[in-house]
Amino acid sequence: MLIQQLVNGLTLGAVYTLIALSFSLVMGILGVLNLAIAELFMLGGYFGFAVVMAQLPLPLALIAGMAGAALVAAIVERIGYQPFRTASVVTPMLSTLGFSIILQNVATNVWGSDPLQLTDEVLSGRFNIGPVSVSAIQLTVLGVTVLLVALLAFLVQRTSIGRALRAVAENRDVARLLGVPAGRVTLIAFMLSGALAGAAGVLIGVHYAAITPYIGVEIGLKAIAVMVVGGTTRIWGALIAGPLMGVVEVMTVAYGGSQIRDFVVYGFMILILLLRPQGLLGGGRSDQGQRV
Amino acid sequence: MSMYYAGLLSDIGILLLGALSVYIILATGQLSLGNAGFMGIGAYLTSWLTVEVGLPVTAALIVAALVSGLIGIAVGFPALRLKGIYLAMATLGFGEMVRSFFQNFTAMGGSGGFHGMHHVSTGYIWTWALVILAVIMLIEASPIWLEIRAVRDDETAAGLVGLNPTEIKVGAFGCGAAVAAIAGGLFAHHHVYIEPGNFSFERSIDFVLAVILGGSTVAPGALAGAVMLVILPEYLRFLADWRFAAFGALLIGMLLVRRQGLLDRALFRLVLPRSQA
Amino acid sequence: ADEVVLGAIVPSSGPFAEWGRTNTATLQMLEKQVNDAGGINGAKLRIVILDDATKPAQATNNLRKLAGDDHVLAVAGPLTSSAAEVTFPVANEMKVVSTSQASSKPGVAKLNRPWAFRNTIDEGVLGRTTVPYYKEAFSIKTVAIIFDAKDATAATVGSKIMPGLMKDNGIEVLNANDPLSFNTGDLDVSAQVTKIKALNPDGVVVSADYSQAVTVIREMKRQGVIKPVVGSTQLISSAILKAAPEIPIVAPATFYASMAGDKPEKFVKELTPVLRKISGLPAEIEPSMYDANIYEIASIYIEAVKKAGVTGKPDDLEADRTRIRDYMAKLSGFAGLGGPIAFNEDGDAIKAFYIVQGQNGTWQSKVRGCSAPDGKQGC
Amino acid sequence: MTLITPPRLKLDRVTKTFGGVYALTELSLEVAPRQIVGLIGPNGAGKTTTFNVITGAYRATSGTVLLDAHAVTSEPSHRIARAGIMRTFQNIRLFSDMTVWEHLLVAQPHTGPFARRLLPMRFSNPHVIERAEEVLEFFGLGDVRNRLARSLPYGLQRKVEMARAVTARPKLLLLDEPVAGMNHDEAETIRTLMLRLREEGLSILLIEHDMAFVMNLCDQLYVLDFGVLIAQGRPDEIRTNPAVLDAYLGQAA
Amino acid sequence: MLRVSDLVVRYGAIQAVRGIALDIAQGEIVALIGANGAGKTTVARAIVGLLPYRGEVAFEGEVLKPNSAERNLRRGVALVPEGRGILGTMTVQDNLLMGLYTRRDRAQAAKDLAALLERFSILAERRNLLASLMSGGEQQMLAIARALLSKPKLLLLDEPSLGLAPKMTDAVFAMIQDLRREGLTVLLVEQKARQTLKIADRAYLMETGRVITSGPASELIDDPVVSETFLGGRAAPVTSTHAG
Ligand SMILES: Nc1ncnc2c1ncn2[C@@H]1O[C@H](COP(=O)(O)OP(=O)(O)OP(=O)(O)O)[C@@H](O)[C@H]1O
Numbered sequence A: 001m002l003i004q005q006l007v008n009g010l011t012l013g014a015v016y017t018l019i020a021l022s023f024s025l026v027m028g029i030l031g032v033l034n035l036a037i038a039e040l041f042m043l044g045g046y047f048g049f050a051v052v053m054a055q056l057p058l059p060l061a062l063i064a065g066m067a068g069a070a071l072v073a074a075i076v077e078r079i080g081y082q083p084f085r086t087a088s089v090v091t092p093m094l095s096t097l098g099f100s101i102i103l104q105n106v107a108t109n110v111w112g113s114d115p116l117q118l119t120d121e122v123l124s125g126r127f128n129i130g131p132v133s134v135s136a137i138q139l140t141v142l143g144v145t146v147l148l149v150a151l152l153a154f155l156v157q158r159t160s161i162g163r164a165l166r167a168v169a170e171n172r173d174v175a176r177l178l179g180v181p182a183g184r185v186t187l188i189a190f191m192l193s194g195a196l197a198g199a200a201g202v203l204i205g206v207h208y209a210a211i212t213p214y215i216g217v218e219i220g221l222k223a224i225a226v227m228v229v230g231g232t233t234r235i236w237g238a239l240i241a242g243p244l245m246g247v248v249e250v251m252t253v254a255y256g257g258s259q260i261r262d263f264v265v266y267g268f269m270i271l272i273l274l275l276r277p278q279g280l281l282g283g284g285r286s287d288q289g290q291r292v
Numbered sequence B: 001m002s003m004y005y006a007g008l009l010s011d012i013g014i015l016l017l018g019a020l021s022v023y024i025i026l027a028t029g030q031l032s033l034g035n036a037g038f039m040g041i042g043a044y045l046t047s048w049l050t051v052e053v054g055l056p057v058t059a060a061l062i063v064a065a066l067v068s069g070l071i072g073i074a075v076g077f078p079a080l081r082l083k084g085i086y087l088a089m090a091t092l093g094f095g096e097m098v099r100s101f102f103q104n105f106t107a108m109g110g111s112g113g114f115h116g117m118h119h120v121s122t123g124y125i126w127t128w129a130l131v132i133l134a135v136i137m138l139i140e141a142s143p144i145w146l147e148i149r150a151v152r153d154d155e156t157a158a159g160l161v162g163l164n165p166t167e168i169k170v171g172a173f174g175c176g177a178a179v180a181a182i183a184g185g186l187f188a189h190h191h192v193y194i195e196p197g198n199f200s201f202e203r204s205i206d207f208v209l210a211v212i213l214g215g216s217t218v219a220p221g222a223l224a225g226a227v228m229l230v231i232l233p234e235y236l237r238f239l240a241d242w243r244f245a246a247f248g249a250l251l252i253g254m255l256l257v258r259r260q261g262l263l264d265r266a267l268f269r270l271v272l273p274r275s276q277a
Numbered sequence C: 001a002d003e004v005v006l007g008a009i010v011p012s013s014g015p016f017a018e019w020g021r022t023n024t025a026t027l028q029m030l031e032k033q034v035n036d037a038g039g040i041n042g043a044k045l046r047i048v049i050l051d052d053a054t055k056p057a058q059a060t061n062n063l064r065k066l067a068g069d070d071h072v073l074a075v076a077g078p079l080t081s082s083a084a085e086v087t088f089p090v091a092n093e094m095k096v097v098s099t100s101q102a103s104s105k106p107g108v109a110k111l112n113r114p115w116a117f118r119n120t121i122d123e124g125v126l127g128r129t130t131v132p133y134y135k136e137a138f139s140i141k142t143v144a145i146i147f148d149a150k151d152a153t154a155a156t157v158g159s160k161i162m163p164g165l166m167k168d169n170g171i172e173v174l175n176a177n178d179p180l181s182f183n184t185g186d187l188d189v190s191a192q193v194t195k196i197k198a199l200n201p202d203g204v205v206v207s208a209d210y211s212q213a214v215t216v217i218r219e220m221k222r223q224g225v226i227k228p229v230v231g232s233t234q235l236i237s238s239a240i241l242k243a244a245p246e247i248p249i250v251a252p253a254t255f256y257a258s259m260a261g262d263k264p265e266k267f268v269k270e271l272t273p274v275l276r277k278i279s280g281l282p283a284e285i286e287p288s289m290y291d292a293n294i295y296e297i298a299s300i301y302i303e304a305v306k307k308a309g310v311t312g313k314p315d316d317l318e319a320d321r322t323r324i325r326d327y328m329a330k331l332s333g334f335a336g337l338g339g340p341i342a343f344n345e346d347g348d349a350i351k352a353f354y355i356v357q358g359q360n361g362t363w364q365s366k367v368r369g370c371s372a373p374d375g376k377q378g379c
Numbered sequence D: 001m002t003l004i005t006p007p008r009l010k011l012d013r014v015t016k017t018f019g020g021v022y023a024l025t026e027l028s029l030e031v032a033p034r035q036i037v038g039l040i041g042p043n044g045a046g047k048t049t050t051f052n053v054i055t056g057a058y059r060a061t062s063g064t065v066l067l068d069a070h071a072v073t074s075e076p077s078h079r080i081a082r083a084g085i086m087r088t089f090q091n092i093r094l095f096s097d098m099t100v101w102e103h104l105l106v107a108q109p110h111t112g113p114f115a116r117r118l119l120p121m122r123f124s125n126p127h128v129i130e131r132a133e134e135v136l137e138f139f140g141l142g143d144v145r146n147r148l149a150r151s152l153p154y155g156l157q158r159k160v161e162m163a164r165a166v167t168a169r170p171k172l173l174l175l176d177e178p179v180a181g182m183n184h185d186e187a188e189t190i191r192t193l194m195l196r197l198r199e200e201g202l203s204i205l206l207i208e209h210d211m212a213f214v215m216n217l218c219d220q221l222y223v224l225d226f227g228v229l230i231a232q233g234r235p236d237e238i239r240t241n242p243a244v245l246d247a248y249l250g251q252a253a
Numbered sequence E: 001m002l003r004v005s006d007l008v009v010r011y012g013a014i015q016a017v018r019g020i021a022l023d024i025a026q027g028e029i030v031a032l033i034g035a036n037g038a039g040k041t042t043v044a045r046a047i048v049g050l051l052p053y054r055g056e057v058a059f060e061g062e063v064l065k066p067n068s069a070e071r072n073l074r075r076g077v078a079l080v081p082e083g084r085g086i087l088g089t090m091t092v093q094d095n096l097l098m099g100l101y102t103r104r105d106r107a108q109a110a111k112d113l114a115a116l117l118e119r120f121s122i123l124a125e126r127r128n129l130l131a132s133l134m135s136g137g138e139q140q141m142l143a144i145a146r147a148l149l150s151k152p153k154l155l156l157l158d159e160p161s162l163g164l165a166p167k168m169t170d171a172v173f174a175m176i177q178d179l180r181r182e183g184l185t186v187l188l189v190e191q192k193a194r195q196t197l198k199i200a201d202r203a204y205l206m207e208t209g210r211v212i213t214s215g216p217a218s219e220l221i222d223d224p225v226v227s228e229t230f231l232g233g234r235a236a237p238v239t240s241t242h243a244g
């Protein structure tokens, strides 16, 4: 059972990591907590479901989910972020909360509040290795997560686009003086993060095969926790923190008692933050850039 | 006044206190998303004191405020190490831990909830709310409030001109926690039933929303925000199924029009020209 | 009076929006039927329906508005137990009848006599019939229990009622000392289900609202735990039957869409097309137990108005409300959709219920029960 | 040099490293009462770091800082400020949403019981208001008292910073490039103010790259290069010191 | 090369620049001097396209659009902003690489970077330090170096000597002259009027949003208005300490 629970924990962790990535793309770089990401994830799920239910292949569902969510993310950026660039960080956080309220309501009106379920499992193959059983979709989620983390880390930390993003976040005018098209760059960041959330929505929706308009809330919260534990400025952080939190959560349920799960999980998060106030990989660089 | 408006008014009063609890902490530049936790502590503690111990409500509220204030100080110290989103998440985690605790705390009903409190009147709730609002507004004219503003603006510079940021930030946490506990106690005695789900992070976010919508630089902003948050959904009922979509849109619209919130110091200066001299 | 005004509190926004919306459609249909048939003693029926967004505090204010501003004679709702817990005290304070269409958490109406009623049966009572059938039908000797810890009703049933009932019926609860739970909104319950799998029980008790139970049942299927599931009325929904058709689900219900009989069949026939026109609801939606319940509640109120000497004059409002309350308390043999309805001294319904089993996509009635106290006539 | 009066400020072999980089190496310096001392040196020499160590913004790696013969090393910065050392900043650091008047109130120490601190200003500590009026007058900021300090022209912002530092009646004032970016006239007014402050008994330690200003004002100069003291003495001695010319002033002189 | 006509810039109700005209020819060093608040910074920011304005700014014969700094940089107009504008949460290295953001000629860019690091050796030493942790003067050097890396044709410098030690100020001014010899055109906004006028070809003197005098720098140095208000003696090198 231990190994099976580890697999459960890792899958859950991968799920967290996937969503944490889209949060950290805008949080780590632009410094805004886009709360609507939880709902972009939900939307991605619904778009993906629509495609899967039309008997179309999974990659197509992924594309639909990513494109749909990226489009909505673009609207969130234009209305919910751009006008609040210069305001305190709480303000864009709340304007994006406005979007998440709207999106939940719209989804309820369009798809209903009942769980929408897939009748057949997509990628239902299972692999049994001894007592452990892993499904194809689980493996897909794990694989895609690692791939996306690597891709994103490369993009943000190694390419000039990532650097440009960070520059815009810190000082928009200066970035423009250096030739960075600031408006376009933030829009791209939001859409990218939206696309990630959408992809996560499709994969995770298909994995659990049931979604509701409120699916993003709890899992979004955990994903933010994962992002914070990993450190917002380092993409790789999420890849460590996600599975860590996933395993802690699952092991608490398995061996400690499921009642105290939230207590333990959040306690663990606080503990890590107290030991490393900028998260595991937050190395404390950009946040500590204070001098007199 | 109809019972309906009295009910809304009670909700506003309680939300006002919750918002003020966030306001005090936010005034020092710290965003707390865990005040529902302090509210829960206050709600359960006062309920226990009135139902099981038999204390009068007012005494119970004062005790709960003190205890929660101490817990707030205890939470405030480690919170000093954290900034921005890290602090917000840590406090949110604290709030969820409190909720999870009461969920398992079968002595007070666990997730089944707790009964037996006596109903308090709207007037009683507002007496508390107004007294605390007045005290905060009074403090806003005091030297300590200037120090709080200085710490929020630039903690390092504040330290270097002789202010003690630790004392101010931790103190604010304590005060915020105490006010949140009062909000919780009143909530419990208004609804005469509480369950852990009442104190989840959504409520903390409501508090923050009230503060930011109303204006986070002046205490009456919390009042304006609380009124809006309670009244708005009621007045949007004619939209039926689209009620909350409209609410979300209005929220964004309001921020777009007045990102500093409905009320701010500039507005006050305009209305009361020589208010601070 | 030329108008009879009733109120209703339903959750048309938030996670239970679907129920609130079908409830609304049901009441609107009833209103139209009554008025088309000439109204109530010549007066038109008007039902004021308010959305509480699944937020208890809003439900209390809804009641205050209905009773205080809209001068309704009686209120149907609120739906959830959490809302009922805080709304019923207000009903007592304002002296207006409030009858929940779905709350089944033990003892909620009892605490708020005499104005609170529930057209539902306490889960403790229902379980006494459900569990023996379940034991019998699937030869259950051991079970594991999993519940939604954030949902007050589900948690009470999962942590108190069900363990007691299992003990009474000689069924061993394998995780008696290690309760398994999750939270409303959780997506992943794989760890809990893996644990259940390791316990290898004969059956699984899932105490959760159906939308949450879907997650558990799907995970059971995924991990190959094909064991019969038992639960409370919270499980009753057509959605849950789609989660894992091969897993049998046993739960009590006072109404289900495929129920036989003139009244329920007529009700379903009339309401189904109405529901299917509402956007956002699944295309194949059917009337739910809570639609039936709220339909009955409003019908009881209407009968009370007709028979208890309710004048409907503004000056008599207080007296009229008392008349309705007294009529409800003494009600007997009201013709509900599934048989006669009355209320016990706790304010909960005495009516027939059915232990239904969901298999291959439909509910099938297995046992008929009655919530009348032992030795009393009721259903 | 300070045989009779003990130095107001004394740095004794202060070293500050940043992960292997020596920003200050065994720096010793003294400021006597009523003295204006200049600290000069090339960019990155460690001048601002010296201020930061004195005021507790940075903790010295080794060495001691003495104020009136009392060690203040490794005290938290607010204590050091209260002990009598106030400063201004190289990059102006005013509180962004405070008026000039509020800046003059906020830095003053509060006397009396804590509870009085919660009362409105006028009841809690009337002396504070008197003092602020006095300083406002001294710096000629009366016209802008109710303006947001941040919205003022650069020169005035510098003045507000100095005024804020002075309200707390410090013994020692540290000024970091007080006339950078100012035109001649503005620099002159600052110079006059500093001289008057000295009259009132204040000691001043000053960093400035404007040599005309420094040479005209300071009683004593210390020259840093790469964290090491390379010269000290009266302005006329320093001006011709070859090491200083080479490291700092350049061939122009 | 640059022609500004009828430039008007307002901040809300305040008109900070009230219709000025400027001309800069290819290869010139033009100085813009004036008292605090005269509007120099505003002019510079408008030219590079950080502000909305009325009037016309033409660069190499083409009209530049207001508020289009990123496009103007690609055309060859760069600004070292007032207050340095370093990206404090990024390392010195990243700041420099940001200077190369629009460069496509990688090999040459790398060479330019190496050359600049040689000139400002402290930047090479502090490569991996967060830019915000550097001293004021070091930050100023970084800002200048970064702007040069984009290989501008026209460089606007807003008080580049702020916070620089005398020797470094001299070095920067010398460098500006070197660069001019390599074909760079410079608009220099400065408070250190005397030194500025020494290296400039021509100068404009601003007061409250208007140009009040302009002409060859060598003539302006002797202009009584200029020397009275701006030279005052203190901007001069150390040798002249007669002020006061
Ligand atoms: N927190 C820090 N971390 C790392 N290095 C630092 C830090 N603070 C300062 N330094 C380095 O220490 C050296 C001294 O800096 P300091 O600010 O004291 O110089 P300064 O003499 O004030 O120079 P300037 O005249 O340019 O302001 C600089 O090289 C700087 O990069």
Ligand SMILES: Nc1ncnc2c1ncn2[C@@H]1O[C@H](COP(=O)(O)OP(=O)(O)OP(=O)(O)O)[C@@H](O)[C@H]1O
Binding pocket: D153, D154, E011, E014, E016, E034, E035, E036, E037, E038, E039, E040, E041, E042, E043, E082
């Ligand atoms: N963001 C702004 N909002 C409002 N007014 C401004 C703003 N920036 C500058 N001003 C005003 O515009 C005028 C010109 O300012 P500007 O900064 O261009 O002057 P400057 O000549 O560069 O002065 P300095 O020598 O101090 O740098 C001043 O009166 C200033 O107060």
Ligand SMILES: [Mg+2]
Binding pocket: D047, D048, D049, D090, E135, E136, E137
């Ligand atoms: Mg310095």
Ligand SMILES: [Mg+2]
Binding pocket: E040, E041, E042, E082, E158
């Ligand atoms: Mg300027």
